[in-house]
Amino acid sequence: MKLDIGDLKKRLQTRAALAVTLESARTVLSVVRRGPGIAQSDREFVLPIGAEALITDPVKAGQALAALLQTERIRERRCVVSVPPGWAMTTTGEIPEMSPEDLRGFMELRAEREFPSAVSDLRIAFDSYRAPDGKDRATLVAIPSKRVAAVEQMLEEAGCKAISISLGLDACLSDVSEQGAVHFLSNCDHVDVVVTASGGIAAIRSLAGPVAASEVPFDAANFCREVRITLGRLPETVRQQVRQAHFSGASRASETLCRSTRDH
Known part of the structure; x- marks a missing residue:
């Protein structure tokens, strides 16, 4: 489930869209504007409602979104939505x-x-x-239709409309070279692990990640073991391509994950 920026530009009649990224504990908004060959985003706005809270009460989430858009004077209502990869069965x-x-x-x-x-x-x-x-x-x-419907209900309540709903993994595929990689996308209390190879997505999995101020220490050895299991399920020819690791997402959590797993 990918967002094709080129296709998005063709479909947009206006020169801007509202990027909506659902995370575990928050929803991040930014206005994406068309530029020469690229999509440029303005500063971020944060709605303190996470993905599961949205599913529980999409109307309340939509009302909060509408209030934020009004407060920040954001006029764009056509939305490009990224849902958590953890929602997906693969x-x-x-x-x-x-x-x-x-x-x-x-x-x-x-x-x-x-x-x-x-x-x-x-x-x-x-x-x-x-x-x-x-x-x-x-x-x-595969994503349960009820979850997608809840996202659409939230947007409708806020006077918005989705022009694209995806897992938001385009950055993982920005390099279409044959070099494969494991992408670690830190998202609050978990990490979305995306394996790319041959210009495609070879595997997606969500694992528990390091949590700031948590009384339970992060088990880096077990985390790395689960990543190796994920890679081990791929064919040898695909697995041999994977030679890089990329860390992104929440900066502090991403740095902690990189540091914790370095020796494993």
Whole structure:
């Protein structure tokens, strides 16, 4: 589930959109403006309502969002929404060679087999790529429709409309080279682990991360063990590509994670 900035520019009639990023304990807003070949964002605004609180009461979240937009005099109402990768159920595997139309049906059948919910109750997307051994692979992503509906209800309550809802993983795919990487996206109390290879997303997983002022120490050894398990589930040809690690997200948590895992 990717946001294509080029496609976004074609669809936008205005020169700006409101970027809405849902995190564990907050929602981050910024106005994204079209620039020459890039999307430029203004300063950030924070709504102290996290993703799960939004699901519990989308109307209340929408009212708070409307109040923030009014206070900050933000006029943009067309939204590009990034939901937490932790909301997604994922699976990855080989795919046969077929037309895009047939591939969509094939992935829906796979979702029926792999996920515990009916396909009608899910929003499904997939990212395909060709592995170094020449085999086509895809990562299938499914988000419960009720969660997406809650996001849409919040936006409607605030007088906004989503033009895109995705996992917000575009930065992980900004480098389309063959060099694979593990991306650690720190998000409050957890870390979204995204593995990229051959220009595609090979795996997505959310793990508990370091929490500031927590009485429970961060178990860096167990964290790294879970990352190795995730990598171990990938084919050898894909895994061999992964030679880099990138840390991003909340700066303090990201720095702590990088420092804690360095020797593991």
